[in-house]
Amino acid sequence: MTKQGTFTLKKSLIAMTFAAASSVANAGEVEVLHWWTSGGEAKSAAVLKQMLEQQGDSWKDFAVAGGGGESAMTVLKTRAVSGNPPSAAQIKGHDIQEWGDLGFLTSLDDVAEAGQWDKVLPAVVTKVMKYNGDYVAVPVNVHRVNWLWANPEVFKKAGATVPANMDEFFAAAEKIKAAGFVPLAHGGQPWQDATLFEAVALDILGSQDYNKxxxxxxxxxxxxxxxxxxxxxxxxxxxxxxENSPGRDWNIATSMVINGEAAMQIMGDWAKGEFAAAGKQPGKDYICAPAPGTANQFTFNIDSFAFFKLSNKDNEEAQKHLAKTILNKDFQEVFNLNKGSIPVRLDMNMDKFDKCALDSMATFKASAQTGDLVPSMAHGLATTSYVQGAVYDVVTNFFNDTSADPKQAAQQLARAVKAAM
Structure with a gap:
């Protein structure tokens, strides 16, 4: 190599080193608390990390295993109280308001205004993401909870049709039971009991009284x-x-439908991931239909991140980049294709999504206009964790007592909720 070549190479290396140092100096770090530790969720978190790092920021993963997030919330409280909160944490529903009341959350209004969040998100969603009128959290997706998943082969063998209302449900269930199959796959856990209960409540109460x-x-x-x-x-x-229902995990119940042991399951659209993992195709190997009697209604569950006040300016800037990236159309597409949910934006191109997701998005948009888009009680969007726990207790105790009186149960429900308010 010539002296000139060596000199040019040194200059290039120095320039690259200087540029890298400048980049590091200006880059911020986001520490993100979440419990996306398996399957499609872990893939989705990796995509979010990659998209953020492409903008020059660094991602510090703060993953705490546990599907419901209870362990993560325990860790978060310890960190926040000690004055060292993460940049963002996976928090949803009324818990966002509780963290806002404690004064920990930061305003994202500048990011929201630039991204026109009020226009691209449904008002019922933005209401959950705001504290005292300011955006403090960002929604990642929308899950429809009031789905019925059915095995068409089991229905065919039983001479039954997929039910559109509760009368049809009981008629089909009788035929399926007589044919030797389990009519309804269910896991006997309080949150699963509540998921089934709220689907029935949505049908019988209607959207207005469900909200009341x-x-x-x-x-x-x-x-x-x-x-x-x-x-x-x-x-x-x-x-x-x-009779083997008690204690069964939801995905085991889903596998009963996949394997043709059971005819149907009432469960949120995260169940679709189990069918996909088993190589099943919607409309062919399985059917997704609204829970009986709830065709034009949509019970929603939203994954979201709440953003905490930070003292470092570079990290604050990186935090804003993260908020913007979560609602980026590319991320919304990749994440929701992996998770089985639908994008929270109303202006998405849905070409890559399957029929179940397309039906879900159509109902999501329509129900947002008619007042039939309602928050899930079973999944923490409708009320506080205290009230939710009280409902769980009444519903599960009732469901497991064959001699329980429905009238007494309704009175117990009202008393339990009042005590938890």
Whole structure:
């Protein structure tokens, strides 16, 4: 190599080193607390990390295993109280408001205004993401909870049709049971009992009274005749669940439908990931249909990140980059294709999504206009964790007591909710 060549190479190396040093000096770090530690969720978190790092920021993973996030919240409280919170944490529903009340969350209004979040997100979603009118959290996706997953082969063998309402559900369940299959795959855990219960409640109460019961906590609706009917219908469903249900995980119940052991399951769209992992195709190997009687209604569950106040300016800037990236259309597409949910943006191109997701998005948009887009009680979007826990107790105790009285259960529900308010 000539002296000139050596000199040029040295100059290039010095320039590159200087540029890298400048980049590091200006770059910020985001520490993100989440519990996306398996399967498609882990892939999605990796995509978010990659997209952020492409912007020059660094990602510090703060993953705490545990699907419900209980362990993560324990760690978060310790960190926040000691004055060392992460940049963002996976928090949803009313918990966002509780962290806002404690004064830990930062405003994202400048990012939201630049990204026109008020225009691209439904108002029912933005309401959950704001504290005192300011954006403090960013939604990642929307799950529809009121889905029914069905095995068409089992229905065919039983001479039954996929039910569109509760009368059809019981008629089909009788035929399926007589044919030797489990009509309804279910896991006997409190949150799963509540998921089934709220699907029945949405049908019988209707969207308006559902909101009165689980959002407004209206005592008259909670203890009223429609709630009594909800408990009575819910009780009848127990006859079509197998005796091995207690303690069963939701994905095991889903596999019963996949394997043709059971005919159907009422569960959120995260169940679709199990069908996909088994190589099953919607419309061919399985059917996704609204839970009986809820065709034009949409019970939503939203994954979201709340953003904490930081003292480092570079990290604050990186934090804003993260908020912007979460609602980036490319990330919204990749994440939701992996997770089985749908994008939270209303202006997405859905060409890569399957029929279940397309049906979900169509109902999501339509129900946002009609008032039939309602927050899930079972999954922490409708009310506080205290009220949710009280509902869980009443619903699960009732479901597991074959001699329980629906009228008494409705009265117990109202009393339990009132005590937890």
């Amino acid at each position: 019961a689980f959002v407004d906590l209206d005592m008259d609706v909670l203890s009223g005749p429609k709630m009594v009917e909800t408990f009575a219908t819910f009780q009848r469903m127990h006859d079509y669940i197998d």
